[in-house]
Amino acid sequence: MKILYLTTSPEPAVAGTDAVFQEIEALRGKGGGDYLNLFPLARPSRFVPKFLYGIRALDQVAELNQKYDLFHVYNSQLQVFPFLKKLKKPIIYSVVAGLGSQTRPPSKSDMQHIEKVVLSNERDAAIMDSWGFSNYRIIRSGIDTTHFKQSLPSSPSPVDRASCPTPQSKFTLLVGSAPWTKGQFATKGIDALIAVASKMADLRLVFLWRGGHLKLLQDKIAKAGIGEQIEIINERTDVGKLLQRVHATTVLAKTSKLVKAYPHSLMESLAACRPVLISRTIPMSDYVEQNRCGEIIETLELSDLQAAIDALRTNYSDISIRITANNSNDFSQQRLIEEYENMYNKSCNLLALVA
Numbered sequence: 317m318k319i320l321y322l323t324t325s326p327e328p329a330v331a332g333t334d335a336v337f338q339e340i341e342a343l344r345g346k347g348g349g350d351y352l353n354l355f356p357l358a359r360p361s362r363f364v365p366k367f368l369y370g371i372r373a374l375d376q377v378a379e380l381n382q383k384y385d386l387f388h389v390y391n392s393q394l395q396v397f398p399f400l401k402k403l404k405k406p407i408i409y410s411v412v413a414g415l416g417s418q419t420r421p422p423s424k425s426d427m428q429h430i431e432k433v434v435l436s437n438e439r440d441a442a443i444m445d446s447w448g449f450s451n452y453r454i455i456r457s458g459i460d461t462t463h464f465k466q467s468l469p470s471s472p473s474p475v476d477r478a479s480c481p482t483p484q485s486k487f488t489l490l491v492g493s494a495p496w497t498k499g500q501f502a503t504k505g506i507d508a509l510i511a512v513a514s515k516m517a518d519l520r521l522v523f524l525w526r527g528g529h530l531k532l533l534q535d536k537i538a539k540a541g542i543g544e545q546i547e548i549i550n551e552r553t554d555v556g557k558l559l560q561r562v563h564a565t566t567v568l569a570k571t572s573k574l575v576k577a578y579p580h581s582l583m584e585s586l587a588a589c590r591p592v593l594i595s596r597t598i599p600m601s602d603y604v605e606q607n608r609c610g611e612i613i614e615t616l617e618l619s620d621l622q623a624a625i626d627a628l629r630t631n632y633s634d635i636s637i638r639i640t641a642n643n644s645n646d647f648s649q650q651r652l653i654e655e656y657e658n659m660y661n662k663s664c665n666l667l668a669l670v671a
Contacts, residue, residue, distance in 0.1 A: 317664050319349035320384040324369050324391045326355050328526040335580035336390050346653045360496035370399025377402045385664050392573050393418045396426035406431035406663040414572030414599045415440045421447040431663050436577045437599040457578035458652030463556040464587040487629055488520040490565040492581025505568025508616045514540045525550040559588040566593035583647040591635045609639050
């Protein structure tokens with residue numbers, strides 16, 4: 317079986333720092349396959365219309381249809397752009413972000429081109445049901461958790477182990493999901509975090525960056541006068557070791573389309589027994605609420621963010637104990653790979669029967 321993985325976002329400036337590309341590499345590492353980026357520009361831009369996705373590969377369509385048995389598309393929302401309609405083999409379509417901010421469902425004629433839609437959460441499944449589509453399957457996101465074992469606590473209380481800073485020390489938040497565009501400094505809560513740090517002298521922020529708009533971040537930090545409270549990591553790093561010296565991890569978003577429904581940095585944080593701070597708009601917040609493994613922020617207003625950080629500090633020991641007690645295989649990468657392999661096999665077997 318030959319699979320071609322198709323992405324719709326530019327590759328990160330720092331290789332290996334984007335969750336979608338990490339997942340694709342995990343799938344390719346197990347079953348092989350090739351990769352093609354359909355984004356028409358070298359750099360991120362929100363002004364690229366969807367009909368331009370794949371325009372640089374139009375002259376390859378006949379060759380792609382002959383060479384591959386299956387196409388696996390990763391896109392933030394469920395949009396069947398014209399290039400996909402030219403593909404003649406089964407298409408698996410992974411919705412990376414949430415469907416909650418998608419203003420219109422795809423048409424039924426467009427959906428006829430999609431073999432199976434992969435969702436990561438029940439929230440999006442309910443939206444698909446309301447749209448009248450049933451050709452979906454839920455596969456929860458997964459990560460390689462093996463290199464986080466070293467940071468698992470040896471005792472129930474995080475205060476009792478040297479590998480984790482105590483809530484009484486300067487509270488340190490790891491900030492995941494760096495902005496792709498300048499506008500996302502506001503919509504991904506980066507501006508709000510800088511503002512709240514200027515009001516909370518005992519708050520430290522560690523930004524996991526990926527190369528883009530670094531100077532703008534530095535300028536904003538300098539203008540706020542909080543340079544001593546900030547650390548920027550603008551290179552590929554061992555996140556397992558990094559998580560040992562922070563209290564918690566945060567990913568914020570004004571709308572569900574801005575970040576992965578299950579951000580890798582938050583799954584990694586829970587795998588390392590570190591609580592999370594997440595926006596309600598992100599589908600993973602349902603998991604956080606159900607398992608009481610962090611705090612949820614309703615808006616990106618400064619007062620809401622400060623209140624959530626205060627609550628995280630106040631409840632830190634109790635939350636950490638729950639994460640330690642319930643640390644499970646919820647985010648297993650091996651489980652994710654096996655579920656996708658089963659789907660690939662079913663799709664290709666169906667194609668063989670039809671042929």
